[in-house]
Amino acid sequence: MxxxxxxxxxxxxxxxxxxxxxxxxxxxxxxxxxxxxxxxxxxxxxxxxxxxxxxxxLPGNRFYGPTFSEVKTSQKIVALTFDDGPYPPYTGRVLDILREEGVPATFFVIGKNAEKHPELVRRIIAEGHQVGNHTYNHLDLLKADRATIADEVDRTNKVIAAITGSPAKVVRPPHGFRDAVVLEVMAERGMKVVEWSVLSRDWTNPGVETIAQRTLDKVKSGAVILLHDGDGIAAGSPRDQTVAATRLIIRELKARGYNFVTVDEILKTEE
Ligand SMILES: [Zn+2]
Incomplete structure (x- = not known):
């Protein structure tokens, strides 16, 4: 047909x-x-x-099919998400802060990076966080054919399952880019596609205060916050600014009465 x-x-x-x-x-x-x-x-x-x-x-639409960029909820909850890791030493530093602050987060890991640093993926899970799939090579999936898209997701889930015992249930396409074919490949695997609602462009390293302020200005109940503990597969840029901003963001949101949950948990609360 x-x-x-x-x-x-x-x-x-x-x-x-x-x-x-x-x-x-x-x-x-x-x-x-x-x-x-x-x-x-x-x-x-x-x-x-x-x-x-x-x-x-653009992240906040469902033009090509179901994707989640935030949830509608009256509960004061937000989900912190970190992309492109694991990437030492920054992923470990983010995990240290999350442990000190007692908040969970979701890490959309790149398969290739997870393969190199399985100990960090194990630590993410051991400390109560969630792992999501961010493809194996951080490809722009809009330029990939169906077989390549499937391979990028499956290969990463194999790596994640080998380390943690189970594959990821959520996926974030690199840059959030998706079309009907990308969404169909994800749906065939029963994976939820997660975008974001709060973006600080932290990957450009604009300054700790700027990352924190841009994030805090946009947060509301049900928000999904995008930050980066990694830098694609090239892994050249430092992430000290994001690490420092993470602490500021958590402390200020706590002061405003927000609770932190994983992506799985925030998806369950949609009203
Ligand atoms: Zn990414």
Whole structure:
């Protein structure tokens, strides 16, 4: 049967043809009366391309299917999430702070990094945190074919299961990028796709205060906060700023009366 799940790249390819045909019709002065239909076809094609692309890259929408960026709840709870680890020494320092503060978090680990540092993945689980899947090579899944997407997720879950005894139930695509094919691959595996609602761009190392302030300004009940204990698979950038900001964020949110939960727990509270 005809598969209606098209990747974003296929959709954009079709729309590019539509735009070119529209412009050609207009240029050849065909379909010009009563309105310039060719030109309008081209304009609509460009608008559609923008809509399809923005919904694939922005976190807070369900255009392509179910994803979670926050939950609607009256409870004062938030979920801290850390991406791109495990990455010594920063993952360990984040874990130290979480232990001192007595709060749980969720770590979306890269398979390749987890393979290199299994002891950190074991520690994450041993200390009551959750592990999520962040693909094996931190690929932009919008540029990958279905088999590669599946391999990226399965390979990472194999690594996680070998270390912790069970695979991850939640996945965060690198950069949050997803389309219909990405979401179908995740759904086939029964995995929930988790984005975020609070972003501080901590990976650019803008300063401890800035990371904390940008985060605190946006937090509300049911928020999913994105931070980075790692740096992709290249692993060149330091994460001292995120580590220091994590402590500030936790202390201020506690003062405001928030409780911290894992992603699994926050998903259960949706009202
Ligand atoms: Zn990432």
């Amino acid at each position: 005809f598969d209606i799940k098209m990747s974003l790249i296929s959709i954009l390819a079709v729309l590019t043809v539509v735009v070119l045909v529209g412009l050609l019709l207009d240029y050849l002065r065909l379909l010009k009366r009563p309105a310039r239909l060719g030109l309008w076809l081209a304009i609509l094609g460009i608008i559609a391309g923008c809509v399809f692309t923005l919904n694939a890259v």
